[in-house]
Amino acid sequence: MQRMTYREAVRSALREALAADPSVFLMGEDVGRYGGAFAVSHGLLAEFGEERVRDTPLSESTFVGAGIGAALNGMRPIVEVMTVNFSLLAMDQVLNNAATLRYMSGGQFNIPLVVRMATGGGRQLAAQHSHSLEGWYAHIPGIRVLAPATVADARGMLLAALREPDPVFIFEHATLYPMEDEIDERAGACDIRCAAVRREGTDVTLVASGGSLPKAMTAAETLADEGVQAEVIDLRTLRPLDMETVVASVVKTHRAVIVDEAWRTGSLAGEVSAQIMERAFNALDWPVQRVCGAEVPTPYAKHMEDAALPRAETVVETVREMVR
Amino acid sequence: MQRMTYREAVRSALREALAADPSVFLMGEDVGRYGGAFAVSHGLLAEFGEERVRDTPLSESTFVGAGIGAALNGMRPIVEVMTVNFSLLAMDQVLNNAATLRYMSGGQFNIPLVVRMATGGGRQLAAQHSHSLEGWYAHIPGIRVLAPATVADARGMLLAALREPDPVFIFEHATLYPMEDEIDERAGACDIRCAAVRREGTDVTLVASGGSLPKAMTAAETLADEGVQAEVIDLRTLRPLDMETVVASVVKTHRAVIVDEAWRTGSLAGEVSAQIMERAFNALDWPVQRVCGAEVPTPYAKHMEDAALPRAETVVETVREMVR
């Protein structure tokens, strides 16, 4: 076991993959000389050289498309789109090429591509730099979407993604990079098919992922002090969703609250809520609740941004209502 | 009253707006010489000239952004993005500029912009030309999203959109253009705040919009023959959603089925389903059901595409299950 940050965990997986497989390479804006906007790839250029760690121009649509092309032709690209905010510029390549080429070709081609990007708000970066668009990606057939919320998953899910024959999009919540934990630094790929029960409970199910998981865990602790045992589920993989794990929990607790940083309307939280009703209607003692981001472009001022993002207290208050 | 097609209804609104307000202009790919990819703007170039009816190069991100800029500076642009499939190239301008500038500037600016685009599948155009992404747009705070499903709304909603101080995105389902109806050709702007009950019923509520409305209406007729009275609600405005009208109906019928051409996971149907549960949980006799598009890139072959899209029969079968 070794203590490391979420950032170091991603880096260790990148280093391991680059060392183990010559077809793997990392490409993106400032992943090399700069060391990565979040210092994730720090040191990798020196270790693996310019061929394997490629700084790209500011051309999101083209370097994401180039990742697709390279994956179609025998390479194992890992494309870093600095943040999800900039991935909008590459959305056509994602939806119209990465997600469709295998199907449109009748299965002749597949695209072993991994795309990583930072996501989320909470750092006072304002409206253009604080998006949480995982829900949009989770809507797209033909790709897998992962949201590692723990240091172990930050490493294990990336290694697992590199074994998938199809495109995998990994969302790393920017507030998690400094998070530390003890992990087995020799552990390889982990499961990326199932959600995980992060805390067992009997009274209510809190469903979260990525940057929302810590908030759900905090809420669960507060609730425990009040005698309410919350079960916390980390979705982990946002597409395809592992609803079995979620439904099994709700059947036990009869109540569910979904925490999602995205804007409420059209959020993935709405999808999870709808599926819980579809699959466990009779088990529900209370309508599934959602604690989501306020429907505003994320404001800069701290007190305003705090008010715009989901908070553990809101989760606690919501649950109190349900178990009264 | 006058009989016209949905296509002619949009054109009549465009013509009226161009004639009435010198600040209005139409811009997009092939809206001029070609007459519009769907012949919507046919004849307008001859009538209003190149200054007011502007053919743009293939540069979606820039002409959508230019629409935003022109709206910021005293004009009343109507931007036609040929189809929603190509709007992915302009997604950054939509989400990061059109939807945020008013808020980020503390209310100093507003953007009276109207963006129209054709949407949907059903014409055997395969995976890259058959998207239904209205749900993504409906997720964005700062914009309004409309989906006219009738000939009258095709005209009235566009005229209403041109009175809004903020960006309005109008989705015209490509299969509706040839649809004919009798409308008051002198009627002006219509309401764009409320959903509409297109058919009254007592046993189940069918919620649809745009290209899905005709399917819901057909299903309702079939059900009527079986003695099941379905109430059909046309959402009309996808953002903000008028859930009051939907909930009022469900409180009466106790059952709801949402028809949405988009891929099921992460569809707007999921949002509507979740909100119905949140607001009318105790009124529900049955979990809200969804009839959505299959989670596949839209295939070309007719029998395959038919299987991928929602069908009236599926709606009927789903309701039969619920009222048994």
Place this chain on the structure above:
Amino acid sequence: MSEPAVSAPSAQPPERDHALLLLEEMFRIRRFEEKAAETYQAGKIRGFLHLYIGEEAVAVGAMQALTGDDAIVATYRDHGHALARGMPPGALMAEMYGKANGCSRGRGGSMHFFDASRRFYGGYAIVSGGLPIAVGLALADKMRGLNRVTACFFGEGAVAEGEFHESLNLAELWQLPVLFLCENNLYAMGTALERSESETRIAVKAASYRVPSETVDGMDVLAVEAATRAAAGAVRGGSGPRLLEFETYRFRAHSMSDPDLYRAKEEIERWKERDPITLFEERLRGWGLLTDDEQAAIDERVGAFIDVAVAEAEAGPWEAVEDLERYVMSE
């Protein structure tokens, strides 16, 4: 960085068999497209159908300069490229019928032909969407040390898209083996080049990325072949990407639904006088390389070629609806 200049008609008579092959390949495309249009009218082909009639010399000439190891990226107007690449006509016609024996198992249709065995990476229906893919294919070849060319076809309308700019820059910056082949047929749907580009000389644009380029008479199959051989050779030699602009014209409307109101009849007629097939026939006869008998033989072979295509499409099975979700993800 070369300045645009229409290359003079190649004076040298070509080697006979090769010349007749070029002629027959152009013929195949012409007849295949005519049949596709006819079948579309009959309702057996649906969706969008973009014909290559008038532009045959581009695909046929260019493809001659490429080896089986090279990769092809095309657009929604991809029938000519697929045929010139040697894809079986039955698989193409069947694809347009939406049959399971189609080259994309009926999932792609006319705009999305694919053939992994021939490194035909498909027709892309989002304008400019194929350019970044081509850059990536070439990047992989370079990193893998494979001396292969990726030929990327696109229309002049794609030049206005940001991806054209980004792709030419990245290909040159990283010295990737991409051969950019611009089919300049003067129109993007109804929009004429001079109404969409402030600088209409595409070669000048290429120069602004330091990508060597040349403008070629796209109605002269020999000129197309020669220019492509030279450019492909340079790319293969490792000196980075090249761009060729082929001046051509589509004799038909943009697609079957296009009323074609934006082009003067005279303009169309003038270009039809430069029909790449007729032009080449005349020159071959002038060189004494084509006789009436050969002409008849070619007609006959091409006729049979088309008959086989239709027969295979008609006889082909429908994909089982149960397989709707097949190929979304790898099994």
Place this chain on the structure above:
Amino acid sequence: MSEPAVSAPSAQPPERDHALLLLEEMFRIRRFEEKAAETYQAGKIRGFLHLYIGEEAVAVGAMQALTGDDAIVATYRDHGHALARGMPPGALMAEMYGKANGCSRGRGGSMHFFDASRRFYGGYAIVSGGLPIAVGLALADKMRGLNRVTACFFGEGAVAEGEFHESLNLAELWQLPVLFLCENNLYAMGTALERSESETRIAVKAASYRVPSETVDGMDVLAVEAATRAAAGAVRGGSGPRLLEFETYRFRAHSMSDPDLYRAKEEIERWKERDPITLFEERLRGWGLLTDDEQAAIDERVGAFIDVAVAEAEAGPWEAVEDLERYVMSE
């Protein structure tokens, strides 16, 4: 279409008052940025903070050539432009504090300054995102028959984005009054221009859209002003867009979180020897236009200017949380 060439330092001594104004404005920006950095360290400013130190001559010189009727589009590195445009420093500092008296009511922060009254259309934080907006602003002016210029500032990193390509083409195609002002500080975060562009001469790129351009010494405030006056005049004259490339350098890291590992210390030092403020001071003294007393007076005024900014920011109220959803849509 002009070829790039660093303009020779303007020999003519400027008119005295004007010269001192330029100096004081550059000083204000320098001190404002130093104070912002200091306040950031103190934790009163959060989020991203991109300093303009080293580039002052560009915003100050360029803004002199624009009238109050002209429009400005900037990037996330917008402090210098906002100050040079005459926005009150208190409103800017308060914005970075996140206060309600900030120029964007605390909603935008350092990257998103706005001022409708000064036609300052804001700082755009998506690289190249402001260019299409500028094209649209200019389109509206042209259609409305208003003889105004839209000045669009952007970094050389934005040149790689597709929107640069699309925007230059559309602006020239439609002959729109846009003045594209490229601040070439050689780096886009840690990526040097020559590692992101196959053709590093931005003027050559502009020429490929037929947009006349010029490369200007961005460390010489008089050269910047002169070049901008000429270009803005041409744009105002209705002859379409112009592009100016200002060769400059940022003396600080990209943002407060940048370890700045990608630039050689020597390179930074060499550029600091061309500090636009010191250079200008020396020339003014050489011309006998600046005395120690004036220098001291300027220092004092600028000190007070900064103090006011901080005081207003400190004293400013917080926006009420109840107003979180205010301004999402018009009331």
